[in-house]
Amino acid sequence: MTFDDIRGQERVIAMLRRMIAGGRIPSALLFAGPHNVGKRSTALALAKALNCPEGRGEACGQCPTCRKIAQGVHPDVLLVEPEGQFIRIDQVREVGGSLALNPFEAKKRVVVVAEAERMNPQAANALLKTLEEPPGDTLIVLCATGAAQLLETIVSRCLPIRFAPLSEETVARMLGETGGLEGEALEFAVRFSQGRLRPELRDKAGDWTTIREELLEALERFDPAALPDLSEKFARWSGSEDWRFVLEGLESIFRDLAVLNSDVQAPEPINRDRRAALARLAERFTPRQADGCYRRVLETWEGILLNVNKALALDALWLDFREIVSPRTGARPW
Numbered sequence: 551m552t553f554d555d556i557r558g559q560e561r562v563i564a565m566l567r568r569m570i571a572g573g574r575i576p577s578a579l580l581f582a583g584p585h586n587v588g589k590r591s592t593a594l595a596l597a598k599a600l601n602c603p604e605g606r607g608e609a610c611g612q613c614p615t616c617r618k619i620a621q622g623v624h625p626d627v628l629l630v631e632p633e634g635q636f637i638r639i640d641q642v643r644e645v646g647g648s649l650a651l652n653p654f655e656a657k658k659r660v661v662v663v664a665e666a667e668r669m670n671p672q673a674a675n676a677l678l679k680t681l682e683e684p685p686g687d688t689l690i691v692l693c694a695t696g697a698a699q700l701l702e703t704i705v706s707r708c709l710p711i712r713f714a715p716l717s718e719e720t721v722a723r724m725l726g727e728t729g730g731l732e733g734e735a736l737e738f739a740v741r742f743s744q745g746r747l748r749p750e751l752r753d754k755a756g757d758w759t760t761i762r763e764e765l766l767e768a769l770e771r772f773d774p775a776a777l778p779d780l781s782e783k784f785a786r787w788s789g790s791e792d793w794r795f796v797l798e799g800l801e802s803i804f805r806d807l808a809v810l811n812s813d814v815q816a817p818e819p820i821n822r823d824r825r826a827a828l829a830r831l832a833e834r835f836t837p838r839q840a841d842g843c844y845r846r847v848l849e850t851w852e853g854i855l856l857n858v859n860k861a862l863a864l865d866a867l868w869l870d871f872r873e874i875v876s877p878r879t880g881a882r883p884w
């Protein structure tokens with residue numbers, strides 16, 4: 551990928567091009583923005599632009615230097631990313647060790663730290679030492695969802711560059727071109743992408759539209775007095791990564807319901823292609839109840855991430871919906 555291949559981040563690319571043209575490359579950049587909007591790709595494209603021997607400030611994408619960077623085997627372009635949950639101190643130390651040596655072949659060495667917010671405290675402190683005494687001709691690019699998740703002392707040594715969410719048009723174009731999605735599946739994937747390019751949406755859009763229909767149907771039939779037996783569905787969804795979309799789908803439906811009938815200036819419903827179903831659900835769930843259900847879905851996310859049994863958590867969630875909706879037990883302070 552070169553600058554020309556990065557979609558939807560024109561402002562950032564223009565800024566980086568001006569920086570290169572003016573020869574003003576700082577020693578550290580912070581690429582801040584949502585996941586999956588092109589931060590890492592842009593950082594690697596920048597490494598190519600700085601090092602490609604063919605072009606001045608632009609990468610050709612074809613030469614050995616560009617190809618090595620693309621394949622992750624360039625000795626002076628280092629990518630650090632979480633191994634498991636965290637980026638650990640030995641990963642950062644290893645980079646520090648390489649930077650202490652002279653570059654092998656690069657004009658400008660580049661270290662890209664992806665998901666920098668997942669550095670554990672020891673790793674962050676080790677990186678801080680490197681940032682405090684940046685080796686010459688080295689650029690460190692930290693990619694993170696925001697500055698708030700990083701040590702202030704790290705952030706203050708970086709020039710921040712903000713990445714915006716992608717527009718729906720950009721996501722639609724990318725999913726259509728590279729994901730082969732079209733029609734309803736494409737529309738669905740674009741809505742749920744929410745400005746990010748999520749590969750799982752490209753791969754699962756078909757399955758997930760089906761799950762959303764199942765959720766809408768189960769909620770339309772929702773009767774606190776006689777809960778349907780959904781245990782077979784819960785088991786099926788929990789047996790794969792689909793449970794993630796089940797929660798995401800419920801989250802989106804209840805958020806849509808909570809805002810649908812409120813006066814706040816709200817964004818368009820995510821499930822706007824199912825307005826009729828939302829309207830029927832809005833008669834069943836008051837905005838207050840929908841908000842209560844929405845909050846419970848968020849709590850369930852956290853529970854599952856903390857290793858609560860998924861099928862049981864979904865079952866408990868449904869029972870909580872009953873408690874929130876049922877007039878008899880509606881004593882919870884929603």
Ligand SMILES: [Zn+2]
Binds near residue numbers: 602603611612
């Ligand atoms: Zn090149």
